[in-house]
Amino acid sequence: MNSEVTLPLLQLTPRPDLGVLVGRWGYQPDPAELPAAYEALTAAVARDHCRFWLQDIRRRSLNDPHITKWLLSDYFPGMARQLGGRLCVAYLVSPALHKTITDDPGFLPLAAYEDRPFALGFFGDEGAAIQWLQAQQRAATS
Numbered sequence: 001m002n003s004e005v006t007l008p009l010l011q012l013t014p015r016p017d018l019g020v021l022v023g024r025w026g027y028q029p030d031p032a033e034l035p036a037a038y039e040a041l042t043a044a045v046a047r048d049h050c051r052f053w054l055q056d057i058r059r060r061s062l063n064d065p066h067i068t069k070w071l072l073s074d075y076f077p078g079m080a081r082q083l084g085g086r087l088c089v090a091y092l093v094s095p096a097l098h099k100t101i102t103d104d105p106g107f108l109p110l111a112a113y114e115d116r117p118f119a120l121g122f123f124g125d126e127g128a129a130i131q132w133l134q135a136q137q138r139a140a141t142s
Contacts, residue, residue, distance in 0.1 A: 005044055010037040012044045020133055021050040025057045031064045038075065051083045051140075052133045054126070056092040062100060080117035087118040088136040090129035098122055 005012040011024045021044060029037070080087040093101065101107060101122055113119040119136065123129035 003044070003047060005040050007037060007040055009033050010040060012040060014044070014048045014050065015054075018130060018134070019050065019137055020052045020054050020130065021045065021048055023053060023055045025055070025060055028060045028062070031067060034064070034067055042079075045079060045083065049083060051080070051085050051087050052137055053087070053089045054092060054129055054133060055089055056126070057097065058092055058094045060097060061094075062097070076118040076120075077116075085140060086136075088121075088133060089118065090121045090123055090133050092126055092129050093122050093124065095124060098124060 003014050009029050013022045015022055076087055110121055121132050
C-alpha cells in the first residue's frame with residue numbers, strides 16, 4: 001500500500017526506514033491553501049503515528065505570521081498531545097528564508113524548546129536535518 005499523499009502544494013511521504021514523515025512544499029502558498037495542506041498533514045500523522053517530521057520549505061519565501069502563531073500555539077502542541085509524545089519538526093529552508101525566520105524578533109533557538117511539547121529546528125542541509133531528527137528519536141527512547 002502506498003501511503004504517499006500528493007497535493008498541488010504538499011507531497012507527504014512516510015519514511016519508515018528513517019522513522020520520519022517527509023513533507024515537501026512545492027511553492028509559496030496563498031494562505032487560503034494552507035488549511036487543506038494541514039488537513040492532509042494531520043491525516044497522514046494520524047495514519048502513520050509519526051512524531052518526527054522533515055518539512056522541506058525551500059521553495060517558500062516567507063511564512064504567514066498568523067499561520068506561524070497558530071502552528072506554535074495550537075497545531076504543534078495539539079499534534080504532540082494526539083501522538084502521545086514530543087513532536088519534533090526539522091524544517092529544511094533556503095538561505096534567504098532561514099535569514100527571514102531567524103531575524104524575526106519572535107524567533108526562538110533550539111534550546112528554547114526544551115520544556116515544550118514540541119521542538120523545531122531549521123536547517124539548510126537535509127542530511128543535518130535528518131541527523132537532528134534521529135538524535136531526537138534516540139533521546140525519546142532513552
